[in-house]
Amino acid sequence: MKFCVCIKQVPDVQASVQTGRMVLNAYDASAVEEALVINEGTDDPVDLVLIGSASATETIRKALAMGASEATHLVAEGEGLDSHAVAALLAAHFEGHAYDVILTGKQSQDTDAGLAGSMLAERLGLPYATNAVGLRAEGDTLVVTRQGDAGQEILALKTPCLVTCSNDMNNPRIPALKGIMAAKRKQIDTRSITPPGPRTRVTTTLEPPGREPGVKLEGEAADMVAELVRRLDAEANVL
Amino acid sequence: MSSILCLLSVQDGRIKRSSLEAMSHANTLARAEGWSLEAVLLGSKAADLAETAGRHGADRVLVIKDPVFDSHLNAPLLAGLEAVVKAASPRLVVAASTESVKDVLGALAVRCDAAVLPDVASFSVQGERIVCERPVMAAKKLARTESSHPLVFVSVRSGSYEVKEAQGAGTVVDVPFQFDAATLGLTLREIVKSAGDTVDLSEARVVVAAGRGVRDASGKALVDELASITGAAIGASRAVVETGLFPATAQIGQTGKVVSPDLYFAVGISGAVQHTAGMANSRVIVAINKDPDAPIFDLATYGLVGDCFTILPLLNAELKKVMASR
Ligand SMILES: Cc1cc2nc3c(=O)[nH]c(=O)nc-3n(C[C@H](O)[C@H](O)[C@H](O)COP(=O)(O)OP(=O)(O)OC[C@H]3O[C@@H](n4cnc5c(N)ncnc54)[C@H](O)[C@@H]3O)c2cc1C
Ligand SMILES: Nc1ncnc2c1ncn2[C@@H]1O[C@H](COP(=O)(O)O)[C@@H](O)[C@H]1O
Numbered sequence: 001m002k003f004c005v006c007i008k009q010v011p012d013v014q015a016s017v018q019t020g021r022m023v024l025n026a027y028d029a030s031a032v033e034e035a036l037v038i039n040e041g042t043d044d045p046v047d048l049v050l051i052g053s054a055s056a057t058e059t060i061r062k063a064l065a066m067g068a069s070e071a072t073h074l075v076a077e078g079e080g081l082d083s084h085a086v087a088a089l090l091a092a093h094f095e096g097h098a099y100d101v102i103l104t105g106k107q108s109q110d111t112d113a114g115l116a117g118s119m120l121a122e123r124l125g126l127p128y129a130t131n132a133v134g135l136r137a138e139g140d141t142l143v144v145t146r147q148g149d150a151g152q153e154i155l156a157l158k159t160p161c162l163v164t165c166s167n168d169m170n171n172p173r174i175p176a177l178k179g180i181m182a183a184k185r186k187q188i189d190t191r192s193i194t195p196p197g198p199r200t201r202v203t204t205t206l207e208p209p210g211r212e213p214g215v216k217l218e219g220e221a222a223d224m225v226a227e228l229v230r231r232l233d234a235e236a237n238v239l
Numbered sequence: 240m241s242s243i244l245c246l247l248s249v250q251d252g253r254i255k256r257s258s259l260e261a262m263s264h265a266n267t268l269a270r271a272e273g274w275s276l277e278a279v280l281l282g283s284k285a286a287d288l289a290e291t292a293g294r295h296g297a298d299r300v301l302v303i304k305d306p307v308f309d310s311h312l313n314a315p316l317l318a319g320l321e322a323v324v325k326a327a328s329p330r331l332v333v334a335a336s337t338e339s340v341k342d343v344l345g346a347l348a349v350r351c352d353a354a355v356l357p358d359v360a361s362f363s364v365q366g367e368r369i370v371c372e373r374p375v376m377a378a379k380k381l382a383r384t385e386s387s388h389p390l391v392f393v394s395v396r397s398g399s400y401e402v403k404e405a406q407g408a409g410t411v412v413d414v415p416f417q418f419d420a421a422t423l424g425l426t427l428r429e430i431v432k433s434a435g436d437t438v439d440l441s442e443a444r445v446v447v448a449a450g451r452g453v454r455d456a457s458g459k460a461l462v463d464e465l466a467s468i469t470g471a472a473i474g475a476s477r478a479v480v481e482t483g484l485f486p487a488t489a490q491i492g493q494t495g496k497v498v499s500p501d502l503y504f505a506v507g508i509s510g511a512v513q514h515t516a517g518m519a520n521s522r523v524i525v526a527i528n529k530d531p532d533a534p535i536f537d538l539a540t541y542g543l544v545g546d547c548f549t550i551l552p553l554l555n556a557e558l559k560k561v562m563a564s565r
């Protein structure tokens with residue numbers, strides 16, 4: 001199947017201090033991994049598209065080093081791209097292409113919006129599934145297992161279609177040296193674009209409300225347990 | 240008159256608590272603005288639940304009594320919600336941030352030409368603007384985000400507001416709807432329910448969550464016992480879900496569910512940001528971990544440093560006694 005994966009470069013949310021280090025969105029890495037596994041041993045492409053600043057080339061190379069085929073880099077400088085703007089730009093990009101499956105991450109790790117995938121599907125008029133934890137090709141049908149509210153839903157999607165991927169789907173490969181070298185020679189089609197105005201705007205970023213400092217109990221298990229139960233009952237009033 | 244339209248999610252024949260939480264706050268805002276409050280219920284039993292919606296402030300309850308909504312499938316849900324949004328033409332659409340809502344929110348916004356503020360911890364109306372606060376960077380920051388678009392959708396994290404009763408007229412309005420299944424590009428083959436979920440995680444007042452430290456079936460048995468004594472729902476970290484010991488529906492965190500119970504037990508969980516993103520708003524957090532430097536202790540109201548295989552049997556016995564004396 002001809003895949004294209006939409007990838008985003010995000011700040012490293014795991015870092016305790018933000019150093020400006022940027023990484024490939026973990027959900028998108030899982031999407032790339034899944035497409036590579038499905039297409040293993042075939043000549044079908046796993047292409048990439050990324051919207052972001054010029055410095056995002058590094059992230060594109062990383063996904064190419066995993067084994068993706070070619071990439072398009074739509075260069076938009078500055079902040080303020082919301083999911084609405086991203087989906088509009090991606091929809092324009094996909095107009096000239098005929099992919100069987102478009103994959104996105106289920107959400108951006110930095111903003112947790114979780115919108116661009118289904119927005120894009122709607123703009124392209126494609127059937128879609130979100131929060132996929134498993135994918136399988138069955139002829140020209142894509143069988144998707146999605147994590148729903150009360151269990152897993154198994155869906156059959158006619159291609160062309162779009163799926164948003166959870167990182168619970170797989171563990172993305174770490175590129176090997178050979179892949180890294182090969183990625184250097186792969187084509188990145190770079191174009192400048194002007195994004196449409198966003199519909200939402202971040203005005204300020206605040207610290208979340210802090211928690212009251214707690215009590216740490218150490219020592220004999222029986223003593224800790226007695227003390228905990230006493231406090232849960234008398235102090236916290238939660239029993 | 241402007242209005243706020245609340246999408247109510249139904250599970251096991253009841254309106255989800257998270258939906259009523261969001262609607263309770265929407266009701267407060269609507270009364271302050273002099274707007275009306277409308278609710279949406281979809282599915283064959285929709286009309287039976289209209290009374291509950293009325294009791295939580297809904298002036299009108301828009302219903303589509305079609306069995307196509309009884310199990311979640313995005314294409315018909317989108318069509319149904321589009322019909323309802325067009326019928327009500329609200330200023331603001333509010334929903335609880337459930338997986339079913341997340342599945343359609345973006346697509347619905349494109350279809351209805353709306354802006355979306357997803358997964359918010361709070362929201363308000365400020366003149367022409369809808370303003371919200373939403374956790375970002377794995378809940379390490381709160382981003383105040385706003386939109387002045389004429390139609391805004393807001394999805395609300397569970398536990399963000401209290402449920403408050405408020406009498407509304409609750410007038411039931413049937414919205415005309417027809418769905419042509421032949422246009423579907425997708426079909427639902429099967430729903431695999433995870434066994435043993437007796438209490439809904441996102442609604443539970445007590446959650447017992449297991450991490451990789453719980454290790455094996457004997458650890459799981461101790462966790463299950465603690466949950467049954469305290470009437471808790473069972474949660475899990477991603478690392479322990481990966482081992483197959485707990486179902487994926489139990490996963491709490493950035494990828495999994497958001498919970499905010501009164502009491503949260505973190506057993507053998509290190510406290511990675513992607514996990515704490517889903518539970519940091521719990522009122523009382525008990526952490527049991529053998530590593531005194533585990534980051535979960537930074538959040539814990541009560542931290543117990545020790546082996547859960549030693550602590551849980553004692554804790555279960557002690558709690559059983561306390562519960563029996565009630
Ligand atoms: C994009 C992304 C999304 C993610 N989403 C989620 C998510 O939704 N939910 C989630 O949970 N994780 C998520 N993760 C994974 C997360 O980063 C951690 O890897 C995971 O939470 C670790 O789980 P854990 O604490 O059970 O395991 P570990 O980090 O391995 O910790 C195990 C803990 O158990 C303790 N322990 C061991 N034995 C015992 C014992 N006998 N008694 C007491 N304590 C013991 C250890 O001291 C340790 O602290 C995500 C990761 C990424 C990259
Ligand atoms: N700038 C971008 N370039 C390419 N794809 C993107 C971009 N932003 C978001 N996406 C895709 O949309 C998904 C998440 O959407 P959202 O959470 O709405 O930002 C990501 O996992 C990507 O697959």
